[in-house]
Amino acid sequence: xxxxxxxxxxxxxxxxxxxxxxxxxxxxxxxxxxxxxxxxxxxxxxxxxxxxxxxxxxxxxxxxxxxxxxxxxxxxxxxxxxxxxxxxxxxxxxxxxxxxxxxxxxxxxxxxxxxxxxxxxxxxxxxxxxxxxxxxxxxxxxxxxxxxxxxxxxxxxxxxxxxxxxxxxxxxxxxxxxxxxxxxxxxxxxxxxxxxxxxxxxxxxxxxxxxxxxxxxxxxxxxxxxxxxxxxxxxxxxxxxxxxxxxxxxxxxxxxxxxxxxxxxxxxxxxxxxxxxxxxxxxxxxxxxxxxxxxxxxxxxxxxxxxxxxxxxxxxxxxxxxxxxxxxxxxxxxxxxxxxxxxxxxxxxxxxxxxxxxxxxxxxxxxxxxxxxxxxxxxxxxxxxxxxxxxxxxxxxxxxxxxxxxxxxxxxxxxxxxxxxxxxxxxxxxxxxxxxxxxxxxxxxxxxxxxxxxxxxxxxxxxxxxxxxxxxxxxxxxxxxxxxxxxxxxxxxxxxxxxxxxxxxxxxxxxxxxxxxxxxxxxxxxxxxxxxxxxxxxxxxxxxxxxxxxxxxxxxxxxxxxxxxxxxxxxxxxxx
Amino acid sequence: xxxxxxxxxxxxxxxxxxxxxxxxxxxxxxxxxxxxxxxxxxxxxxxxxxxxxxxxxxxxxxxxxxxxxxxxxxxxxxxxxxxxxxxxxxxxxxxxxxxxxxxxxxxxxxxxxxxxxxxxxxxxxxxxxxxxxxxxxxxxxxxxxxxxxxxxxxxxxxxxxxxxxxxxxxxxxxxxxxxxxxxxxxxx
Ligand SMILES: [Cu+2]
Numbered sequence: 001x002x003x004x005x006x007x008x009x010x011x012x013x014x015x016x017x018x019x020x021x022x023x024x025x026x027x028x029x030x031x032x033x034x035x036x037x038x039x040x041x042x043x044x045x046x047x048x049x050x051x052x053x054x055x056x057x058x059x060x061x062x063x064x065x066x067x068x069x070x071x072x073x074x075x076x077x078x079x080x081x082x083x084x085x086x087x088x089x090x091x092x093x094x095x096x097x098x099x100x101x102x103x104x105x106x107x108x109x110x111x112x113x114x115x116x117x118x119x120x121x122x123x124x125x126x127x128x129x130x131x132x133x134x135x136x137x138x139x140x141x142x143x144x145x146x147x148x149x150x151x152x153x154x155x156x157x158x159x160x161x162x163x164x165x166x167x168x169x170x171x172x173x174x175x176x177x178x179x180x181x182x183x184x185x186x187x188x189x190x191x192x193x194x195x196x197x198x199x200x201x202x203x204x205x206x207x208x209x210x211x212x213x214x215x216x217x218x219x220x221x222x223x224x225x226x227x228x229x230x231x232x233x234x235x236x237x238x239x240x241x242x243x244x245x246x247x248x249x250x251x252x253x254x255x256x257x258x259x260x261x262x263x264x265x266x267x268x269x270x271x272x273x274x275x276x277x278x279x280x281x282x283x284x285x286x287x288x289x290x291x292x293x294x295x296x297x298x299x300x301x302x303x304x305x306x307x308x309x310x311x312x313x314x315x316x317x318x319x320x321x322x323x324x325x326x327x328x329x330x331x332x333x334x335x336x337x338x339x340x341x342x343x344x345x346x347x348x349x350x351x352x353x354x355x356x357x358x359x360x361x362x363x364x365x366x367x368x369x370x371x372x373x374x375x376x377x378x379x380x381x382x383x384x385x386x387x388x389x390x391x392x393x394x395x396x397x398x399x400x401x402x403x404x405x406x407x408x409x410x411x412x413x414x415x416x417x418x419x420x421x422x423x424x425x426x427x428x429x430x431x432x433x434x435x436x437x438x439x440x441x442x443x444x445x446x447x448x449x450x451x452x453x454x455x456x457x458x459x460x461x462x463x464x465x466x467x468x469x470x471x472x473x474x475x476x477x478x479x480x481x482x483x484x485x486x487x488x489x490x491x492x493x494x495x496x497x498x499x500x501x502x503x504x505x506x507x508x509x510x511x512x513x514x515x516x517x518x519x520x521x522x523x524x525x526x527x528x529x530x531x532x533x534x535x536x537x538x539x540x541x542x543x544x545x546x547x548x549x550x551x552x553x554x555x556x557x558x559x560x561x562x563x564x565x566x567x568x569x570x571x572x573x574x575x576x
Numbered sequence: 577x578x579x580x581x582x583x584x585x586x587x588x589x590x591x592x593x594x595x596x597x598x599x600x601x602x603x604x605x606x607x608x609x610x611x612x613x614x615x616x617x618x619x620x621x622x623x624x625x626x627x628x629x630x631x632x633x634x635x636x637x638x639x640x641x642x643x644x645x646x647x648x649x650x651x652x653x654x655x656x657x658x659x660x661x662x663x664x665x666x667x668x669x670x671x672x673x674x675x676x677x678x679x680x681x682x683x684x685x686x687x688x689x690x691x692x693x694x695x696x697x698x699x700x701x702x703x704x705x706x707x708x709x710x711x712x713x714x715x716x717x718x719x720x721x722x723x724x725x726x727x728x729x730x731x732x733x734x735x736x737x738x739x740x741x742x743x744x745x746x747x748x749x750x751x752x753x754x755x756x757x758x759x760x761x762x763x764x
Contacts (some may be wrong), residue, residue, distance in 0.1 A: 296659045306650045314650055322659075324651035331650070349659035350711055357746040359711040361658055433744035437622075437653060437661065490621040512652055513620075513645050527652045531621025534652070 044242035047072045050449035051240045053262045053442070066421060068450050071249035075148055075203060076107045076118035084109040087121045090211065090267065093129045097137040103129065105153075105197070105209055106146040112237070112263065113270050117244055120147050120207040126268035127233050127289075128195065128211025131185075135218050138186045143175065147204070150174035153183060154198040155213065156328060156501075157310055157524040160186050162544020165503055166198045170545050170563070174199060187215040189311045189506070189522070190222065192231070192285040192330045202252040202259060202291055202553035206237065207244075208268065210289040219391075223307060224317075224382040226334055227280035227375055232345075233287045234295050234325065234366070235268070236261025251557060253449050255456040257496060258292025258552040260442035264347065264364045272367030278340040279375035281383045283307070284333050288325045291553040294438050294497065294527070297323040299335045299369065300343030305386060308332035309521025311506045315393050316519050317386040322348065326499035328525040328551035336383045343369040351441035362441060396508060396520055399481060402537055403510045407485035409474060410463040413500075413528060413550075413560075414492035420455045421447065435490055437529035438497045453558035458498075458550065460562045474564035480540040483510070490531040498555060501525040502538060503546040504566075511535040525551055543568040620644075624715050626669070626736040632719050634673040635735045642667050642682075642715045642738060647707055656709040663709075665695060669702040669717060669736070679722040683730055684708045684715055687743060694726035712743045 047067040076084075087108035093101055103123045110119040110126065122128025133139055145151050152175055154166035164183045168174045175181045187193075193213040197204040212231050217223065238245040238261045247253065254260075266272035276282060288295055298321075306318050310330050323331055337343060344365060351362040417425075424447040442448065460469045476482055484507075486500055506522040513532050528534050549561030626640030643666040647654035654662040667682045674680070682695040682704050695706030697720070719732035 296655050298657060309650065318650055320649060320651075321657045322655060324649070324653060324655055348657060350661075352745070354745075359660075359742075433746070434742050435621075436742070440659065509652065512648075515645050515648070518648060519650060521650070529646075529653055 045072050045074055045077045045246055046242075047246065048240070048242065050445040051238065051245060051262055052445050066446075066450055068248055068253045068452055069454060070251050070253065070452050072246035073203070073249035074118070074244055074246050075120065075207065079107065079118050081109050081116050081118055084118060085124060086111070087119070087124055087126045087208070090125045090127045090130055093131050095131055095133045095137065095139045097134075098139070100140040100142060101129070101131065102142045102144070104144040104146045105151055105204075107148070108208070110208065110268075112239075112265075115239075115243070117239075120204055120209050122195075122209055122211050125211075126208050128209070130211060130231060131195075131213045132216065133187055133213070134216050135187055135190045138184065141183045141185060142180060143183055144180045145175040145177055148177055149200060149204065150176050151197045151199050151204055151209070152181070153195050154503075155183070155185055155193065155195050157189075157191075157193040157330070158185060158213070159188050159504060159506065159542045160184070162504060162542070162546065165544070165546065167503070167547055168199055170547065185213075187213070190215050190217045190313075191308055191311055192287060192332060194233075194287050194289065194328075194330070196289065200252070200557075202254075202557060203247045205289060205553060206247075206259065206261075206291055210235075212285070212287055214285065223283070223313075224334065224385070224387060225281075225377075225379050226283040226383075227377060227379060228276065229283045229285065230274060231267070231285045231287070232272075232367075233267050233289055234297070234347075235265045235289045236291075236293050237263045237265060239263055248452055251452045251454065252554045253452055254292075254554050255451040255453050255458075255558040256494060257439055257442065257444070257448045258554045260293055261290065262442075264366055266345065266367045272345070274367070274369045276337060276369060276371050277373045277375040278371040279338060279378060279380065280371065281334050281336050281379040282369075284335060286323060286325055286331045286333065288327050288329055290327050292327060292439075292555075294324065294326045294440060294499075295347045296349050296440070297325065297366070298344075298346045298348050299337075300345065302338075302343050303336045303383075305334045305336075305383065306331055307334055310523040310525055312395065312522035313389045313392045314519055314521040315396065316388050318519060319386060324527075326497070326525065326527040326551070327553075328499055328501055329523075329527070334383055336380065337369065337371045338380070340372050341370075343371065345369065349440035352436055352439075352443050354443045392521065395522075399508065399537055399539065402481045402483065403516070405483055407483045407535065409482070409484045411484060411486045411562075412461040412463050413486065413488045413495075413498055414459050414461055415494065416457045416459055417493050418455055418457070421450050423447070424450065435495050435530045437531065438527070453554075456558055458555045458558045458560035460549075460560055462562075469559050469562055472562035472564075474562070476538075476540045476564060476566045478540060478543055478566060478568045478570075480538075480566075482538040482540055483535060484538065485533060485535050486528050487533045488528045488530050495530045496552075497530055498528045498550040498552060498560065499525050500528050500534075500536075500548065501551045502536075502548040504542045504544060505538050505540055505546070507536040507538040509534060510537050540566055542566060543571070622663075622741045624665070624738040624740060626667075626715065626717060626738040628736045629734050632733050632735045634675060635671075635719070638669055638672045638717075638736050640667065640669040640717060640736050640738075644740070660709040660711050662707060664705060664707055665715065666705045667695060667698065667703060667715070667717070669698060672702060672735070674719075677722050678719055678732075679724075680717050680735060681720045681726045681730065681732075682706065682715065682717055683726075684710055684713045686710055687712050687714060687739075692729055697726060710740070712745070713740045714738070714743070715740070
């Protein structure tokens with residue numbers, strides 16, 4: 001498994017070099033430029049100082065001239081943006097059992113805040129096409145790679161056949177430019193899922209390669225009635241006056257905290273709006289596709305009821321004041337807009353100002369909902385009731401006897417650092433008396449940007465064996481119920497929250513810091529806050545070679561992944 | 577440690593840490609500079625150690641702790657609408673002999689004392705639980721007349737107090753790499 005990773009990275013690097021424009025290949029660390037440089041319009045491939053939105057920290061002279069230890073990289077740099085097709089908004093593709101969808105990934109023109117960018121799209125759309133199918137359906141996606149990087153597609157949250165999980169070197173070879181790979185999808189679980197590349201997510205996913213899959217229930221009355229259903233994909237993008245802020249060529253930059261964007265987007269646009277009638281109950285399907293940002297979503301004070309988690313409904317619907325959603329997580333929420341008026345969708349967080357040592361309330365406008373007139377169908381009564389979902393409870397019942405079992409695996413989340421910038425080391429040594437449970441904002445843009453996986457190696461440490469990250473290859477069997485205790489070590493060098501994702505299986509969170517979870521849903525990704533110990537119970541159903549990893553794109557590439565193998569005793573050769 | 581911290585900054589931080597943290601935490605905080613992970617680190621990173629004021633008879637050697645956990649939500653952690661962490665605080669005290677007619681009451685307050693709220697009176701096991709969404713706060717245990725509902729502010733002497741972990745986050749102006757940055761420029 002380790003070999004795969006090494007080869008994968010190397011391969012990516014080798015393949016990228018020939019397609020980069022001459023300017024990129026000539027880039028060296030003396031070519032970077034800083035703010036104030038006279039730039040013509042259009043994206044620039046030169047390293048320049050990381051955007052410092054809202055920072056109070058004075059610039060440290062020692063850091064002014066530093067750039068990351070990797071070249072600057074923008075896919076499609078030098079392309080004539082006007083020659084690229086303009087991406088169009090996402091469309092819903094209804095798929096019946098046995099249907100085939102032909103979909104590519106390609107370079108597109110996107111216009112964001114009035115500025116044109118060379119970006120990427122699935123099926124020419126932003127977000128990618130919303131694939132909609134009934135639970136139990138099987139469909140085929142014939143995928144063609146028309147971007148200038150090798151890629152794969154991972155179908156996040158689906159318990160599909162291992163061969164189609166989209167992991168380069170493990171389940172398939174990278175899909176090279178011009179090549180096609182046929183994915184067979186199946187949808188055993190109702191809910192909202194999403195697809196994205198599993199190579200250089202920090203670049204490809206960030207540039208627009210993401211889309212939803214909505215799996216409809218086949219049961220009557222599975223959900224309460226609502227007036228409408230709306231997918232909301234949350235994302236952010238990092239730009240400055242010179243265009244898209246470049247990515248790392250050989251490896252992702254921003255290895256410490258992940259790449260926070262400074263432009264917030266809902267469904268790929270910055271001015272998302274929705275017109276509804278007053279009195280409507282709207283069902284929102286939320287997906288967070290950001291590289292690292294965790295959102296705290298409000299709907300302008302409208303009441304919110306959480307219906308479902310990543311892979312199932314909750315045991316009990318629950319009213320909440322906001323929706324906290326980490327990268328790769330999904331939540332289905334019903335929101336009641338009782339009055340006429342305008343409701344702002346916002347991300348409201350307490351950012352940290354590391355220089356002043358203070359919490360700073362930060363609110364990002366994500367979109368606007370305008371309610372007028374009055375809804376033809378009144379679902380207020382159904383909304384007011386928080387349903388108990390007996391089907392979910394029954395589904396989880398068979399696992400309750402395992403809730404308090406001793407962990408089968410103990411995982412410690414930590415980081416090993418090497419040759420970090422001296423100033424970063426000094427800063428971090430000073431700023432280590434308090435780490436927040438979640439990093440809601442980019443609190444240290446320069447230091448974060450300068451770090452790559454060479455300096456900051458995020459590590460999953462198996463405390464039972466001492467093995468680290470891809471040295472780990474847990475062996476399970478179909479039918480196992482595996483408890484993993486994940487501890488996010490606050491004593492590691494600059495700890496951070498990690499959204500932990502398990503491929504190909506589903507799990508429930510049984511305990512949070514030792515406190516039993518009293519309202520579960522099946523999940524595939526869970527927030528592990530700093531200092532916390534989270535117990536998850538994995539329902540091992542799906543044979544094959546899989547991964548579990550942090551879903552912060554830059555952490556994944558900085559090593560934060562492990563392997564596990566599920567064997568099916570009834571099929572001795574399966575998964576081998 | 578490869579890069580020595582400027583001495584004044586380091587001493588200041590150390591002093592702060594000593595004032596507010598139990599000994600084992602000082603060790604872990606100071607050793608975070610080396611990048612290996614220490615063994616035996618408490619998972620209770622945000623736990624609040626209550627330090628006695630030694631001023632109240634019967635409680636001069638009082639021990640206490642405020643355990644901090646997230647209020648249950650479907651999201652694992654809990655936030656108030658403005659994004660502040662919403663936490664449970666489970667307070668327990670020991671080594672206290674209460675005089676007749678007295679009870680202990682737990683409070684949370686912002687560091688500026690401009691907002692105070694009561695978590696309630698400690699029960700016969702010297703325990704009480706409550707919630708707060710203050711970003712930085714002090715946990716304060718005071719001696720109050722028995723049987724009375726806690727008001728908006730304590731009346732009796734402070735028995736013990738401790739600070740939330742977030743209270744340790746302090747300005748870098750004038751410290752460390754910013755030694756030459758005068759705090760006054762930034763208004764503090
Ligand atoms: Cu991570």
